[in-house]
Amino acid sequence: MIFTLTAIRTCLLMLTxxxxxxxxxNPNVRRGTGWGFVTLGxxxxxxxxxxxxxxxxxxxxxxxxxxxxxTNKIIAEIFxxxxxxxxxxxxxxxxxxxLYKFFISEKKLSESERNFQTIIDTTIEGxxxxxxGCIVFANPSLEKMFGxxxxxxxxxxxxxxxxxxxxxxxxxxxxxxxxxKDGKNIxxxxxxxxxxxxxxxxxxxxxxxxxGEDAFLSVISDITELKQVEExxxxxxxxxxxxxxxxxxxxxxxxxxxxxxxxxxxxxxxxNKPFHQFVHPDDxxxxxxxxxxxxxxxxxxxxxxxxxxxxxxxxVWVMISAGITRWKGRIATVTILTNVTDRKKAEEAVxxxxxxxxxxxxxxxxxxxxINDQLIAISNQKSAFVSAASHELRTPLASIxxxxxxxxxxxxxxxxxxxxxxxxxxxxxxxxxxxxxIKLEGDRLTRLLDDMLDVSKIEAGQADWRDKPxxxxxxxxxxxxxxxxxxxxxxxxTLKAQSEDPSLRILADPDRIMQVVTNLLDNAIxxxxxxxIVISTRLARKDVLEFRIxxxxxxxxxxxxxLVFQKYYQxxxxxxxxxxxxxxxxxxxxxxxxxxEHYQGMIGVEPGPDGVGSSFYFRLPLLKD
Numbered sequence: 001m002i003f004t005l006t007a008i009r010t011c012l013l014m015l016t017x018x019x020x021x022x023x024x025x026n027p028n029v030r031r032g033t034g035w036g037f038v039t040l041g042x043x044x045x046x047x048x049x050x051x052x053x054x055x056x057x058x059x060x061x062x063x064x065x066x067x068x069x070x071t072n073k074i075i076a077e078i079f080x081x082x083x084x085x086x087x088x089x090x091x092x093x094x095x096x097x098x099l100y101k102f103f104i105s106e107k108k109l110s111e112s113e114r115n116f117q118t119i120i121d122t123t124i125e126g127x128x129x130x131x132x133g134c135i136v137f138a139n140p141s142l143e144k145m146f147g148x149x150x151x152x153x154x155x156x157x158x159x160x161x162x163x164x165x166x167x168x169x170x171x172x173x174x175x176x177x178x179x180x181k182d183g184k185n186i187x188x189x190x191x192x193x194x195x196x197x198x199x200x201x202x203x204x205x206x207x208x209x210x211x212g213e214d215a216f217l218s219v220i221s222d223i224t225e226l227k228q229v230e231e232x233x234x235x236x237x238x239x240x241x242x243x244x245x246x247x248x249x250x251x252x253x254x255x256x257x258x259x260x261x262x263x264x265x266x267x268x269x270x271x272n273k274p275f276h277q278f279v280h281p282d283d284x285x286x287x288x289x290x291x292x293x294x295x296x297x298x299x300x301x302x303x304x305x306x307x308x309x310x311x312x313x314x315x316v317w318v319m320i321s322a323g324i325t326r327w328k329g330r331i332a333t334v335t336i337l338t339n340v341t342d343r344k345k346a347e348e349a350v351x352x353x354x355x356x357x358x359x360x361x362x363x364x365x366x367x368x369x370x371i372n373d374q375l376i377a378i379s380n381q382k383s384a385f386v387s388a389a390s391h392e393l394r395t396p397l398a399s400i401x402x403x404x405x406x407x408x409x410x411x412x413x414x415x416x417x418x419x420x421x422x423x424x425x426x427x428x429x430x431x432x433x434x435x436x437x438i439k440l441e442g443d444r445l446t447r448l449l450d451d452m453l454d455v456s457k458i459e460a461g462q463a464d465w466r467d468k469p470x471x472x473x474x475x476x477x478x479x480x481x482x483x484x485x486x487x488x489x490x491x492x493x494t495l496k497a498q499s500e501d502p503s504l505r506i507l508a509d510p511d512r513i514m515q516v517v518t519n520l521l522d523n524a525i526x527x528x529x530x531x532x533i534v535i536s537t538r539l540a541r542k543d544v545l546e547f548r549i550x551x552x553x554x555x556x557x558x559x560x561x562x563l564v565f566q567k568y569y570q571x572x573x574x575x576x577x578x579x580x581x582x583x584x585x586x587x588x589x590x591x592x593x594x595x596x597e598h599y600q601g602m603i604g605v606e607p608g609p610d611g612v613g614s615s616f617y618f619r620l621p622l623l624k625d
Contacts, residue, residue: 126201126220130158131210145201145222146193163190163198173205178214181207188223200227243318243337246327250274250291253327262318262339264311280307280315294322294333305340317344401442408435465509465598469623472537472545473502475510479517479535483525492530495521499537504545505623508599516592516603520549520616523588528553528613540619548617555613561605565593596620 120127126142128135138153146153146161162170166189173185186204193199205218237244243259245252252270260267263278276284283306294300300322308316318337325334416428476497487493506513517535524533531552540546556564563569568586596603596618603618 124221126222128153128158128218128220129208129210129215130218131213131215133157133159136210136215142220145199145220146191147195161191161193163192166190174216177205177207177216191220199224241338243339244335245270245337246325246332246334247275248327248330248332250276253332259337262310262316262337263308269311278308280309283307291333294324295331297324305344308337315341317341401439404435404438404442408432408439411435465512467507467509469505469507470510470513471502472499472504472506475513475517475547476502476535476537478514479521482514482518483521486522486525490525490529493525493528494532495535496532497535500539502537504537504539506545506599506620507623508620512595512598516595516618517547517549519588519592520618523616524549524551524553524614527551527555531613539622543622543624544619545622546617546619548615550608550613550615552608552613555608555611556605561607561614564605565589565603592618 120139123139124141126145127137127139128142129137135153135156135158140150143150143153159167159170169187170189173187177185184204184206186202188200188202191199191201200223202221202223203218204221205216208215208217237256240256240258243262244256245259246254251273252267252275255267255270259270263270265278270278276287279287287306290300290304303319303321305317305319308318310316317340319340321336321338323334325332327334411428411432416425416432419425419428476499480495480497483495487495521533521535528551533549533551536548536550538546538548567590569590593603599620601618601620603616606615606617607613608615
């Protein structure tokens with residue numbers, strides 16, 4: 001029984017020792033003072049176990065230190081087990097913090113290894129380790145890049161996946177890396193995958209020690225699509241009409257053919273001088289200021305113009321668009337220069353022409369001002385003349401009309417009844433008709449003088465305007481009352497009124513507005529033999545009132561409608577239109593136009609409904625409450 005318990009105890013201690021030995025692989029654990037206590041404790045336990053076994057095993061009793069079994073048992077228990085266990089516990093107590101750190105570091109190391117493996121497995125770059133020309137490690141991205149299954153790359157020759165024309169460069173770089181064993185080498189190569197497709201790749205390689213032997217770690221980036229885009233952009237740049245250049249430290253590092261064509265310099269000539277030396281001296285300060293501001297990240301106009309000096313010494317105007325970019329790992333300025341010399345010449349020509357035109361306009365304005373003053377003087381003289389002439393003509397005209405009326409009365413009442421001779425009666429009848437003509441034309445001349453005087457006053461600004469609020473109802477009713485008397489001679493013509501809202505009002509001189517309405521109604525009556533005449537009012541817009549007089553008379557031609565509001569116009573069309581009607585003074589509609597325009601209104605004429613007759617209208621601002 002004792003033998004069995006001692007054996008079990010020894011096994012447990014051995015297992016504990018094995019665990020501690022595993023932990024003891026870490027040099028930091030072995031360097032701790034607790035490790036010595038643990039070792040000493042296990043040694044004492046082992047010695048005590050041997051003593052205890054010897055006390056119970058007959059074949060070992062001759063080798064025990066003490067012959068007395070009881071004494072041997074006590075020594076084995078105290079010194080062989082309990083003392084050893086104490087030393088072990090003391091050692092574990094001292095090793096506790098170190099063991100805790102050990103387990104934490106092991107956990108973090110395991111986590112780091114998992115993260116590192118995840119990064120290797122998921123990165124889009126291909127990772128490969130090459131030893132003795134063969135691949136000993138490849139991540140999934142590299143396997144995908146070459147189109148192979150997992151593990152298929154291991155043991156394959158690395159050069160089998162590189163285009164033959166690039167082998168010499170690869171060997172040269174490999175020898176350089178082995179010779180120095182430090183630093184990195186980044187180069188562009190062409191790779192060949194299992195499908196025979198050639199891919200462009202940027203490979204960064206460096207020396208590593210792989211399991212005690214020389215090896216290479218390479219990071220491979222597939223830049224095939226980037227190269228295609230670069231080639232497309234290069235093709236665009238090479239065919240662009242604009243000059244494109246990239247500058248670093250004021251020196252040109254790239255330009256397209258248009259840059260050379262624009263300035264006449266070769267690329268080498270453009271590279272060998274700071275770019276400001278090609279800029280016109282008067283524009284260098286401005287260009288320097290904006291260049292430095294752009295480099296400092298400050299806001300600069302997106303586009304502006306300046307002058308460059310071509311190889312032949314000719315000034316070339318360009319419009320620059322610039323921005324910050326990176327060129328081969330360094331900050332650079334990319335510029336797009338558009339040749340705007342022709343535009344500048346055109347702008348200069350326009351500027352000179354504008355200056356010349358302004359001078360000519362100023363001279364012409366002075367001339368027109370003089371002419372205008374003269375015309376005003378002439379107009380004033382005309383108005384004065386018309387006013388004086390109308391007054392001077394009224395007196396003899398009144399005498400002529402008065403005496404002609406008196407003569408007609410005498411002939412009609414006193415002479416004609418006493419004459420019995422037919423021939424003489426006929427002559428008296430002719431005389432009476434002539435006297436009627438004198439009266440008719442005299443009245444027409446009187447109206448003409450009145451209209452001339454009216455137009456003269458309006459044009460000269462001497463007319464009296466007695467404005468007051470007028471309702472639509474009052475205007476229409478008064479116009480109908482005056483016009484119905486004139487319709488007695490035309491029984492086949494009817495006159496009616498239509499109003500959307502008779503309560504609407506305008507601000508105007510009642511006599512002037514009545515003059516316009518009655519003039520339009522008189523014309524409608526004059527040129528309508530049968531049918532109807534309608535006077536209507538409506539809102540043309542929210543704040544504009546429209547009066548319209550529509551008839552079914554003879555109507556007008558399109559040409560007559562365009563001329564009817566001109567002064568002294570009389571239609572001359574013998575086949576259609578107002579030329580068939582009795583003649584007027586030719587000033588009535590012109591006066592109407594002057595009156596309506598005085599109130600910021602407008603007047604016009606349109607064909608009647610279905611092209612029959614005419615429809616005159618005028619519009620005036622509505623009086624707001």
